[in-house]
Amino acid sequence: MRRILEPGQIEAFAEGAIPRLRLPERTTVFAARARRLRQQGAPGAPGQAIGAYLHLMAAVADAQQAALETCEPALPTATQLARSHTHGMPLIHAGSWPRERTWRALVGQMCAAVAAAGDVPPGAREACERLRALPPPQLEAQADALLAACADAIEVAAAPFLMAALQVYWVALASRLTPEQVVELEVSGLCPVCGTLPVASIVRADERSQGYRYLHCALCATEWHLVRITCSQCQGTANIAYHSIEGGAEAVRAESCDACHTYRKILYQEKDPNVEPVADDLASLALDLLMSEAGYHRGSGNPLLWQTPAERRAESLSAT
Numbered sequence: 001m002r003r004i005l006e007p008g009q010i011e012a013f014a015e016g017a018i019p020r021l022r023l024p025e026r027t028t029v030f031a032a033r034a035r036r037l038r039q040q041g042a043p044g045a046p047g048q049a050i051g052a053y054l055h056l057m058a059a060v061a062d063a064q065q066a067a068l069e070t071c072e073p074a075l076p077t078a079t080q081l082a083r084s085h086t087h088g089m090p091l092i093h094a095g096s097w098p099r100e101r102t103w104r105a106l107v108g109q110m111c112a113a114v115a116a117a118g119d120v121p122p123g124a125r126e127a128c129e130r131l132r133a134l135p136p137p138q139l140e141a142q143a144d145a146l147l148a149a150c151a152d153a154i155e156v157a158a159a160p161f162l163m164a165a166l167q168v169y170w171v172a173l174a175s176r177l178t179p180e181q182v183v184e185l186e187v188s189g190l191c192p193v194c195g196t197l198p199v200a201s202i203v204r205a206d207e208r209s210q211g212y213r214y215l216h217c218a219l220c221a222t223e224w225h226l227v228r229i230t231c232s233q234c235q236g237t238a239n240i241a242y243h244s245i246e247g248g249a250e251a252v253r254a255e256s257c258d259a260c261h262t263y264r265k266i267l268y269q270e271k272d273p274n275v276e277p278v279a280d281d282l283a284s285l286a287l288d289l290l291m292s293e294a295g296y297h298r299g300s301g302n303p304l305l306w307q308t309p310a311e312r313r314a315e316s317l318s319a320t
């Protein structure tokens with residue numbers, strides 16, 4: 001017998017079938033990233049050309065995992081939860097969430113990890129020293145600029161380490177939420193937990209989410225579902241194309257849109273079970289070069305690599 005579903009039932013069915021959200025896994029999120037950064041930066045791997053940088057970021061990711069284990073900021077109150085649901089706003093909005101001052105200690109922990117790592121470029125070491133010496137009001141201002149991606153106010157050399165501290169804080173919050181607490185946003189291009197742009201997308205291969213594509217938040221590592229062959233920037237579905245480096249890894253491609261001329265990387269876990277959005281995006285800079293030459297802009301940057309406004313301008317000029 002054929003069963004006919006009413007529209008409401010179809011929605012309920014779809015919701016049950018596709019996990020809408022994948023909240024970050026507190027015990028493994030940064031450790032997996034560290035492992036992947038080292039793997040991709042090894043001789044012969046795709047990120048070999050920037051291997052030293054990937055190894056430095058792996059040391060930072062290890063420090064993030066260690067810091068996360070003891071980081072327990074206060075979770076949203078009932079009032080904050082209700083407000084988020086009433087207004088359809090991200091629950092822990094990056095730009096407006098009241099950070100507890102304890103987050104600043106995380107900056108010190110990230111900088112200590114850089115100081116302890118071997119083969120650190122002098123620029124990175126000095127950037128960390130400057131960061132540690134910043135008085136709290138300036139540190140808070142730098143964090144605000146980063147979270148708002150306000151390029152002109154960001155000190156780019158220090159930005160990856162500051163961002164690393166903020167990631168720990170936001171993952172500490174996001175990983176203790178339940179999917180029911182998180183509202184579905186009208187705009188599917190932003191993280192429903194913190195309102196940040198995604199770094200890349202990933203087609204998952206595990207049993208729970210097999211074959212479904214998720215956008216991965218650059219700040220809190222939450223993943224939210226987006227149907228495949230859809231632009232993660234403008235949600236257009238026409239003229240989507242996929243690009244890869246000839247002879248390069250099959251697990252990483254760039255998904256471009258001819259309506260808004262942007263692209264983001266898309267990773268395929270079935271081709272490589274170890275893909276990790278932040279690490280693989282960073283390690284595939286050659287693909288960014290290819291896309292820039294083809295006239296496409298990145299949808300958003302990598303949280304562990306910041307460019308000066310002048311570098312951004314040069315890139316956008318070369319892409320037009």
Ligand SMILES: [Zn+2]
Nearest residue numbers: 191194217220
């Ligand atoms: Zn987020």
Ligand SMILES: [Zn+2]
Nearest residue numbers: 231234257260
């Ligand atoms: Zn688009």
